Amino acid sequence: MNRARTLAAFLLTLALASTAHASWYDDYDAGIAAARSGNWNVVVTKMTAAIKGNPKEGDRTRTYGAIFINYHPYYYRGVGYLNSGRYQQAIDDLERTSGPGPENLGSIGELLDRAKRQLASTSAPEPEPVRPAPEPTRPVVTPSAPAAPVIDPALRDRARSSLANANRKLQAAQQRRAGGSAQYQQAATLFNDASGRIGGVKSNDDLNAIITMAENAGDLADLATAPAAPSTVPALANTVPPAPTKPTVATEDVLDSYKPRLRRALQNYFAGEFGDASRDFEVLVRDLPTNGWIWAFLGASQYSQYAFEGEESYRAAALKSFRKAKSLRRWSGGLPDKYFSRRIRRAFNEVG
Numbered sequence: 001m002n003r004a005r006t007l008a009a010f011l012l013t014l015a016l017a018s019t020a021h022a023s024w025y026d027d028y029d030a031g032i033a034a035a036r037s038g039n040w041n042v043v044v045t046k047m048t049a050a051i052k053g054n055p056k057e058g059d060r061t062r063t064y065g066a067i068f069i070n071y072h073p074y075y076y077r078g079v080g081y082l083n084s085g086r087y088q089q090a091i092d093d094l095e096r097t098s099g100p101g102p103e104n105l106g107s108i109g110e111l112l113d114r115a116k117r118q119l120a121s122t123s124a125p126e127p128e129p130v131r132p133a134p135e136p137t138r139p140v141v142t143p144s145a146p147a148a149p150v151i152d153p154a155l156r157d158r159a160r161s162s163l164a165n166a167n168r169k170l171q172a173a174q175q176r177r178a179g180g181s182a183q184y185q186q187a188a189t190l191f192n193d194a195s196g197r198i199g200g201v202k203s204n205d206d207l208n209a210i211i212t213m214a215e216n217a218g219d220l221a222d223l224a225t226a227p228a229a230p231s232t233v234p235a236l237a238n239t240v241p242p243a244p245t246k247p248t249v250a251t252e253d254v255l256d257s258y259k260p261r262l263r264r265a266l267q268n269y270f271a272g273e274f275g276d277a278s279r280d281f282e283v284l285v286r287d288l289p290t291n292g293w294i295w296a297f298l299g300a301s302q303y304s305q306y307a308f309e310g311e312e313s314y315r316a317a318a319l320k321s322f323r324k325a326k327s328l329r330r331w332s333g334g335l336p337d338k339y340f341s342r343r344i345r346r347a348f349n350e351v352g
Contacts, residue, residue: 024053025063026316028073032103035076037208043080047073057098065327067352072101078115079105087119155207159198162214166191169221178224182272186308187220216307219343223272223304258287269301274308277301292328295321296335300344307343322351 031046050073054061061071078093094112105111170191173184194213201207265280281298288294299321306314325331325348335345 023063023316023320024050025069025071026319027053028069028071029319030312030316031073031076031080032101035079035103035105038083038204039208040080040083044077044084047077047080051077059099063352069352070101072097072099075100075108076103076105079111082111082115082118085118087115087122090115091119150204151201152204152207155204155211156201159201159207159210159214162211162218163191163195163198166194166214166218166221169218173221173224176224177226181224181226183220184224186272187217187224190214190217190220190308212310215343216310219307219341220272220304222341222343225270258284265297269297272304274301274304278305290328292325292331295325295328296331296340296348299325299348300335300340303344303347304341318347319351322348326351 027046027049031043031050034040034042034046054071057072057074059070060068062068074093074097078090078097081087081090081093091112094108094115097108099108100106166187170184170187173179173181173187178184190213194210194217197206197210197213201210261280261284265277265284268274268277268280278298278301281294281301284294285298299318302314302321303318305311306318331348335348337345340348
C-alpha cells in the first residue's frame with residue numbers, strides 16, 4: 001500500500017473543534033434571526049442574554065479579534081416586547097436604544113408611538129357602570145366562541161413547498177441507492193413527522209416548525225450516500241512499490257497514533273452519527289489544535305446535530321468551530337461539497 005498516498009488522504013480530511021457556551025454576540029445573532037421569522041418570545045430571550053453579556057450598544061461593537069458588528073440589542077428586545085403585548089417594557093427599551101441594528105424593523109419614533117398608544121388603550125379606566133332600573137330584566141348571555149388563530153396563507157404555502165422539496169431530495173437519494181444509509185433514515189423520519197403535522201396546524205409557529213423540519217430532512221437527504229463498491233482493480237504481479245522516503249516514514253510515525261481516532265471520527269460523521277463524531281473530533285482538537293480541517297468537520301458535526309434536534313446550543317458551538325477553521329486556513333471557494341451539505345456550507349460562509 002502506498003503509505004504516502006494514504007497519509008495524504010487522511011490529511012485532506014482533517015478537522016477540529018471544541019464545545020463552547022453561546023457568547024453574547026451569538027445570542028444577538030440568534031435574536032435577529034428570530035425577529036426575521038416573527039418568534040418574538042425568542043427575540044426577548046436572546047436579546048436579554050446578549051445584554052447580560054454586553055449591555056453597551058454601538059454601531060461598531062467588537063466581538064473578537066478585528067470583528068465588529070452593529071450592536072443594538074435594546075432595539076430588538078423593545079420590538080419583541082411590543083409584539084408580545086408588554087408595552088411598558090417596550091417603551092423602556094426603545095427609549096434607551098440608539099438605533100436599529102442590521103435588521104431595520106421600523107423607526108424608533110414610530111415604534112414608540114405604537115407602544116404608547118397600546119399602553120394607553122390597555123390602561124384606560126373602565127366606564128362607570130349604568131345603574132339598573134327598578135326590577136331589571138336580566139339578559140341571557142350566550143358565551144361567544146374563542147376567536148380562531150390567524151394562519152398566514154403564504155406561510156402555509158411555504159411549508160408545503162418545503163415538504164415537496166424534501167420529498168424530491170429523498171427520491172434523489174433513493175435513485176443514487178442511498179436509501180440504506182443512516183442519513184436517509186433520519187431524513188425520512190423527519191419528513192414523515194413534518195408531513196403528519198401539516199394537516200393539524202393551529203398557529204404560524206406550527207408552520208415554522210414544519211418548515212424547519214422539512215429543510216433539515218432535505219439537508220440530511222443530501223448527505224445520504226450509497227455504500228462504497230468494492231475495488232475491482234487487480235493487483236499488479238511482480239510490481240515492487242518504490243521505497244518511501246525518510247520524511248514520509250517519519251510523518252507516518254508521528255501521525256500513527258492519531259489515524260485510528262481520525263478514521264473513527266470520519267466514519268461516524270459520514271454514517272450520520274453526529275453526536276459520536278462531535279465527541280471524537282473534540283478529542284482530536286486537544287492534540288491537533290491548529291488543523292483547520294478538523295475544526296471544519298467538528299463544526300459540521302455540531303451543525304448537523306442542530307439540524308436534527310433543533311437545540312440552539314449545537315448551532316452556537318458549530319459557528320464557533322467554523323470561525324476557528326477560518327482562522328487557521330484559507331478556504332478557496334468555501335468547504336468542498338463532496339464532504340459537506342449545502343446548508344452546512346452556507347452556514348460556514350456566513351460566519352464572520
